[in-house]
Amino acid sequence: MTEHPLKVRGMTVALDGRPVLRQVDLDVSAGEFVTLLGANGSGKSTLVRAAIGLVPTSAGTVELFGTPLRQFKDRSRLGYVPQRSRAVAGVPATMQEIVMSGRLARRRVAGWRTKADIAAVDAAIAKVGLSDRARSSVSEMSGGQQQRALIARALATEAELLIMDEPIAGVDHDNQETLADLLATLVGEGTSVLLVAHELGPLRPLIDRAVVLERGEVTYDGDVVAIRDAEHVHVHHHSSRPEKSDGFSGNPVGRDQVV
């Protein structure tokens, strides 16, 4: 039996004294595709950021591949795609250079790139379908392409667990489809995925399990089929509530009548 890629127990996080997560448990098993859902401010991003050591926790434990986070050194098993595109800095950089930094988990302190690094970077760029832009400056690329570049950076690590923080937010439909195809391939190869999402779109069929956060607490953990509308993240036992109708839809005459 292989160890869990991610095991979070009783995680509590406070930012500026304000509690953001309370006693959260979260597991990702080997080869599993888990999505983390919740409204804005529910603590989804904080949870994944705390799980990889970017946000300090005030209680609870995190284990990555069976090793406590603090002792976890095998960083190349972990691929991380941050939420907002931080692809552009003060000096130009090509997509290839950005993706190459995904290989640093394998030579953290010093060392230059090897042939294996170059091959992995080329392969990662090909997987996100941007081989023709490899030598383009990322600042000349569209937002969706920059997001794909950051995904390629995580892929170049050749990670076993991929943690993605809203990779499809603000990405057009074509780019979402490309990403869904890519993730389907990776899952087929045995990669575990933890995906923070606001909406599921074309990714829905890939997902094994959904975890819903509300105000820093897990309110649902189970089959994704029960998630009726990911955008509002209501589990079906909530959905018997009447649809809120705004009564104004599309008819200016009707609006006059209402008023």
Place this chain on the structure above:
Amino acid sequence: MTRLFEALQFEFMRYALAAAIFTGLAAPAVGTFLVQRRLALLGDGLGHVALTGVALGLLANIAPTLTAIVVAALGAVLIELLRMYGRTSADVALAMLFYGGIAGGVLLTNLAGESAASLNAFLFGAITTVGTGDLVLVGVLGLVVVVVSLGLSPQLFAVCQDEEHAKVSGVPVRAYSILIAVLAAVTITVAMQTVGLLLVSALMVVPVAASQQLTRSFRTTHLAAMGIGLFAAVGGLFGSYEIDTAPGPTIVILALAVFAVASLIGAVLTRTRSRRRPVDSL
């Protein structure tokens, strides 16, 4: 050309040339990382702090270059710690470095019984007064800065590009942030002799700004910036000999001229490139 050879007949010009070469290469080598991190003014802030170090040297009768290095390096570590743990934003922390550095420098110089005018050589550079001891120090430190900046460039690039991703990858982000700041501090004391503390940031930033007008990749920007820095430092030195001006400002003006030309060429290139681009790829 004969004027150049004539200039090199003087020992002080040969020393000055060597100092210019080291500064011209080292300043943009580390400056590129500062610009990438959007901390372009850090060099200037540390330059001001180094002034306090100089004054401390005058007061204690120790070589001012040494005290400047120590104080600037301490300032560099301090500002990185403030950035990491403090609630002070980077620009406010920088502003405090500027004020504290200048005030401390002048105050300590007064205490040493000298007028602030004796700081002039350090503020504006005195490349033609470089002695053998200075040259050895400038050479060794300049070489260290260039070797470390180029040798660790994959790691430093990652830290400056996306600190959080670098941290998740296991790169020692804190140590490397401090390393970059300390390299900047060392470079400043190296460049103190050539362009002076007030203009030191120019040689760390302007060549980088010039080179990125024409480049797409980090690597090319980095190397081209070092080339432009070298050209400005050496060209400015001979130019100042030719037209009888102070070398420091001449070097900086030459660097700015390269920037102006590079932005013009860059603008023309972008325009022709976008004209050539087919409509469907927009």
